[in-house]
């Protein structure tokens with residue numbers, strides 16, 4: 197299945213806003229300190245009804261799968277939470293599959309706070 201990404205991240209289409217995973221992290225992340233990542237699909241809430249819903253959200257750190265959360269229409273929210281800690285600047289990646297509109301992916305670079 198083809199993985200869909202933002203064609204122009206500065207100017208997302210409505211369809212992209214609804215489907216691209218949106219990776220939310222704290223503003224300041226320190227080395228070795230556990231923090232929560234919320235992955236929402238998408239920036240505009242994706243439907244979660246029996247005919248149209250997000251099947252799963254998976255989360256990667258530096259290319260390594262951390263966790264895959266399965267969702268059903270009864271999950272209610274098209275989002276998942278993950279807890280991680282980082283020991284270096286890292287690339288976070290999330291994928292999701294919509295039952296109608298396929299696979300979507302986005303990523304986010306994390307620069308550790310050195311203050």
Ligand SMILES: [Fe+2]
Nearest residue numbers: 248294296297
């Ligand atoms: Fe969809």
